Amino acid sequence: MYKTYTCRQNEQKANSMNELKGVHHVTAITSSAEKIYEFFTYTLGMRLVKKTVNQDDIQTYHLFFADDKGSAGTAMTFFDFPGIPKGVHGTNEIAKTSFRAPNDAALAYWEKRFDRLNVKQTDLEVQFGRKTLSFVDFDDQQYQLISDEKNTGIASGTPWQKAPVPLEHAITGLGPVFIRIGEFDYLKEILEKVFLFKETAQEGTFHRFEVGEGGNGAAVIVEQNGNVAMAQQGFGTVHHVAFRVENRAVLPSSGYVNRHFFESVYTRVAPSILFELATDGAGFMGDEPYETLGEKLSLPPFLEPKREAIEKMVRSIDTVRSTREFAKE
Numbered sequence: 285m286y287k288t289y290t291c292r293q294n295e296q297k298a299n300s301m302n303e304l305k306g307v308h309h310v311t312a313i314t315s316s317a318e319k320i321y322e323f324f325t326y327t328l329g330m331r332l333v334k335k336t337v338n339q340d341d342i343q344t345y346h347l348f349f350a351d352d353k354g355s356a357g358t359a360m361t362f363f364d365f366p367g368i369p370k371g372v373h374g375t376n377e378i379a380k381t382s383f384r385a386p387n388d389a390a391l392a393y394w395e396k397r398f399d400r401l402n403v404k405q406t407d408l409e410v411q412f413g414r415k416t417l418s419f420v421d422f423d424d425q426q427y428q429l430i431s432d433e434k435n436t437g438i439a440s441g442t443p444w445q446k447a448p449v450p451l452e453h454a455i456t457g458l459g460p461v462f463i464r465i466g467e468f469d470y471l472k473e474i475l476e477k478v479f480l481f482k483e484t485a486q487e488g489t490f491h492r493f494e495v496g497e498g499g500n501g502a503a504v505i506v507e508q509n510g511n512v513a514m515a516q517q518g519f520g521t522v523h524h525v526a527f528r529v530e531n532r533a534v535l536p537s538s539g540y541v542n543r544h545f546f547e548s549v550y551t552r553v554a555p556s557i558l559f560e561l562a563t564d565g566a567g568f569m570g571d572e573p574y575e576t577l578g579e580k581l582s583l584p585p586f587l588e589p590k591r592e593a594i595e596k597m598v599r600s601i602d603t604v605r606s607t608r609e610f611a612k613e
Contacts, residue, residue, distance in 0.1 A: 379462045
């Protein structure tokens with residue numbers, strides 16, 4: 285039994301925190317910052333809104349891909365830790381990240397697009413009444429597209445206007461985050477009593493939880509599965525998931541962290557499953573104009589004096605897109 289903190293503590297903390305508003309961002313690990321930039325920009329048509337470094341490991345890139353304006357609830361971010369081994373999928377992991385597409389027709393478009401671009405994918409499926417399409421990248425990172433056609437709840441973002449994907453089919457934000465765990469009852473108690481999620485549906489071993497206004501942008505899908513080996517974190521796996529809060533919440537955590545673009549606390553809810561609570565914050569246009577988001581190496585103020593040294597540590601990646609025109613494919 286995991287002993288992150290006790291049930292009684294959970295109930296006390298729940299009474300003192302704001303209800304979560306939905307998914308804020310998902311952070312994963314990649315084997316190549318260059319290749320993940322190419323995949324998200326040219327295959328998925330998401331916008332690189334911030335090119336920075338891991339604030340705790342400045343030799344490591346931290347890339348943020350999001351909607352047109354870098355809205356909270358739309359960002360998938362990546363670390364490229366030097367020398368890290370390939371991760372192993374299994375139980376006790378944040379297993380899959382979803383992206384929202386506007387409707388069922390969009391998923392049919394993506395199925396054909398992935399075929400043409402040789403992206404490994406599954407067949408279209410229906411889960412919890414919504415059409416989905418699962419796929420992977422070059423690291424075997426697990427993703428899913430989910431249709432918003434029948435969705436209600438928290439609004440999504442705005443497609444990247446210059447993307448090489450027709451706007452009527454483009455990705456607009458993050459959907460449900462999948463968690464695979466052995467001790468389901470424990471995680472259910474944490475989700476419901478600490479984070480105020482409500483279980484809204486069950487299909488076999490999969491349980492859908494929603495929070496706040498609900499819908500695809502405020503959901504977690506938990507798979508109860510203790511019959512596979514323990515997951516091992518590395519490239520191709522998720523590092524943590526962040527949820528949106530209005531203000532900083534009081535929880536057993538890492539303590540308050542100012543990430544400059546938003547404010548955060550982190551709390552480990554089970555082995556290898558790390559939650560972050562993040563404010564919508566200042567966003568990504570505080571130090572870069574809309575037209576050139578993500579094109580330069582952006583550093584928070586406390587790292588700016590080290591810019592020269594940091595730029596020597598991290599290899600240069602050309603992310604200039606403001607001077608280019610992308611044909612809608």
